[in-house]
Amino acid sequence: MAPPIAVAICFTAGLILRLSLFRTSLALWFAEKPEISTPVTSWERAMEGVALSKSMISPYSGDLFHETPLMLRFLEFATRAFPADVNYLFVFVDMLSAFVLLKIGNLFARYLLQKQVNDIQCVSTKAEKIIIRKASVEDLHLILAAAHLFNPFSVAVCLGKSTAVFNNLAIYFSFLFLLQGNELLCLISIAMASYQSLYPLTLLAPVALYFYTVRNPKRVTSLSADAVNSYVRTTVLGLLAITGLLVISYLLEGSTLFLYSTYGFTLSVPDLTPNLGVFWYFFTEMFEHFRTFFICVFQIHAFLYVVPLSIRLRDHPVFLMYILVVLMSIFKSYPSYADVALLTSLLPLWKHIFSYMRNKFVVTNMLVCCTVFGPILYHLWIYAGSANANFYFSIALAFSSAEVFLATDLLFAYLRREFDLKHGIEQKLENGKIAQVILE
């Protein structure tokens, strides 16, 4: 275990970092960045909505405000309770996230070791080297917390006051409760996240798989009647939780107008302000009568991969959940750095497979370059007027590609390690040479 003093230092440093940066002009600069403030996460729009509802106009009657009704109430309360220092709220949420990540780290280390013990029959005797040892995972929680506290993406998102931090917090909580084995709270967290941004609905799949294995540790197949029963139960519970939230919203709001402004807005992508994703560019060029078709084509990606991945990774629900988080950030209609922050903060969970990854150099460089070039090309396009939309879009596309490479590389590395665990590290071909695995 890492000494608690290290954790304390990490937290204070992260806290001071955020508080001191909030005093610089950097915060305002970040708030204007299209990579941080998308239409669904912009703090300015949120405040506009609060102002509208204060003057008794439904913020959902216009096309400016896209937060959910419960979020609206919460923001109203928050801005009334601390009118001058809303910044602290964001710092608090970030610190809370770090705390949750700390817990996740602890639980996940235990989970990894436990899982290894459970599957010990399948492990080859030649795979001794890659077996996870207690020493190598005992400071995982510290690394996770540090990866969040000093993650430039999370810092930027916090400074830019993106409302996506609440969504991220809910997803962190769902990881936490999943690892704790608390089904109800886990489903409620997922419901909260999906209520906020719709896409986390896909996380119900890994959760259903996970709780089935928790309930039947010695299951034979994952497609028995029992199993299906369990999946259905979890899914229905999760959907019930979401419906509950929607019903509460309806009762508060008194109309279903908010449904279009939030989920309709996310699904039909009417706002084509440039952002990190690929939707805006594609749909500015689209003829109107193809729009519906291509919207469906684009949106289906966010949900489609759940099925094949769940089948392949049915024995590894936590990894499945992480991969779905990555896919969500690639395929959602208004992606922002908040999603990148989420996936980079959780990335150290898989540090035991890093040595199997083959493209970390390429992917890291791609991400770094895109992060730097993005604002420059945006400046050249919008302010200097010397570049154009293609320049910025190329960066957005490269960023998405980097995320795709990351996801595929992680998947490959994970499966490769599983293979090695089963068959030993060094496979020999018939002629005695060392075999090499190729993905083609």
Next chain:
Amino acid sequence: MGFLSNPKQRQKIIDAVSKYNNKLCVLCYVAGVAWFLALASPYLNAQTYISENALLPGVVGNEFHFTDFDVNAVLKELQEELKKDKGKLPRDWLYSQFRMIGLDTYMQNYSIKYPLHITRGQSVPGQNVYAILRARRTASTEAIVMSTPFRPKGSDLTQTTGGIVLMLGLARHFRKQPYWSKDIIFLVTDHEQIGMQAWLEGYHLIDADYIKPGELPGRSGPIQAAINLEIPSGSLKSFDLKIQGLNGQLPNLDLFNLAVKICNKEGADVTLHQQHNVHSNKAWTLDGFQHTLKTMLKMMWSQAMGLPTGNHGLFHQYHIEALTLQGIHKKKSGDIGLDTTGKIVEGIFRSLNNLLERFHQSFFFYILSSTNRYVSIGMYMPPFGLICAPGLIKAIALWVGLGKETKNKEAKGEKGEKTESGKEEVASDTNDQDREKSEEKTDDQEAEKEISSDEEDEEESFHAGSGILSTVPLLFSSTLMGLLCSMGPHLLASMSGSFRMHIEDGIFYGFLALFTASLIFPKMVGRKTSKGKKLLFDWQLLKCIGLIFQSLVLFSLSLMNISLAFFLGVVIIPITVIVHPTSNRCLLWFQKLLLLLVSPAVLVYLAAMVGTLQEEKFTSLVTLLSKSWANLSRGLLLTLVDQYFFGSWIFIVFSFSVLPTWLVFWGIAFCEPT
């Protein structure tokens, strides 16, 4: 994606890179530089052309002449007004002149508060006079600006009285014409660029810290283009077109082409940086190439400085295309009268009047090798990429080398790893604490931090002790130096008062001190080893990160200011690629000397030297050195002032990216060789 998924194919490429990396580096660099310089030759660049059809340059006959307006009388009147009160400008006279023509005439009162306590907190007042000719055919939805700086009698710069008189004559002529579809704003500014900035800020309702623009009493629509006139009285020999704006931004190539075309049509000589075009017979010869190369380098040098070459340079930041038409007056020779100049300006304005939308055709990123040949971004990027390639190739080679090393070590045994990981953890905590302070304001910093934090996750794949965490102290301290450098001016300026020092000297010597301190810093972060103090870092990893960061900086710069990126790249890349710790003393000292030569301080000094050489003839080395020294300290202050007044980012780039990168390489020279 063979490269990403097929390890066999990839292994081939990687093997090739790691085996031949040195040769490849040399080849890329030499080929890149040669290719870039060769762009000045007509074989590799292209003839300019007007891309925006709406401009229709020179289609209409220019009919301007000074009707019912005695030029010489007005000129005399103006000069007498100027003589009346030295150092003060006859704004009221100008105001009444514009009024008499019948234009909406206004005066803008602004005040300047100099940064860095230069004027001890007192503000300096200034006034701009401007008149708007309302277009008959539209409702003030668009405007074009004709501006000229107003210079008092005692000014060092050439007088612009010709421009002012011409402006009055043109205003009179333009007013009678029925065809204007854009408002024309005649603007006479005070205090050179500061006055222009004040007017632009006032026009666009921007509230700045140092220039208080006051309120503009009259306004027109969005400005589409601007022509700045710097025309002395008397007949001219030729015109010089100045295009470089703030931070090296250039106007749309169409505007430049338009001005060249109209000048040619009126039979006036037009030059770029006072360099004439080569005659078409000579263009394809070696002599011709030397001449165009000189023009191109002059143009690039001026762009690399990032300072506006005239008042036009400030328009660019508001997305307004602008250039300066400077009249060159030489004794005895010259036959271009104010009439012809007027016709040229009229021609340009009539073309601009035809514009249907903002300038968007043609190029924004280009280099000119004469007034009729250009090199576009597509042509100069490949050679620039080649120049930068050595850094990337070396970085990949180092990375591959690191991977192999780790594998070898892993094979040896894991026992050592376990014991070391405990120590590393403690180190990581202190580093994290440190890193928090180094959080910076620029992207580059963010990026660098990200390199460290992203790769921190991968640390496990390295051998502990030589992992990424060992490089953090050096990265941290070099960014800290960058931060100090960027905050320096404020601190120094506030301190120099109490030392009874001149502010210019205070800042200059302060920076010298900071630089000297940064030279010693590897000694301070060093740890004791058996052979004295050496830095115990994984220098290969450090160099890999340094090279990647450097390439990132250069490529980012190349998007904003290709010339700066080119000059920086050409100088620093060969040396940073070579640097590595060695146990050979001579080689080590040689490396350190080379590194010192490309240190930011020496680079800036060299730049000052080139600047001095351009201003005056070379007499002796000693005078050159001393003059450059004086120019350097003045130039430094000017750059700083520009940063506060106009938002120039040259200083920020140097303090946040060039200095830290250089310090990383300087640190590598002090590392323990492996």
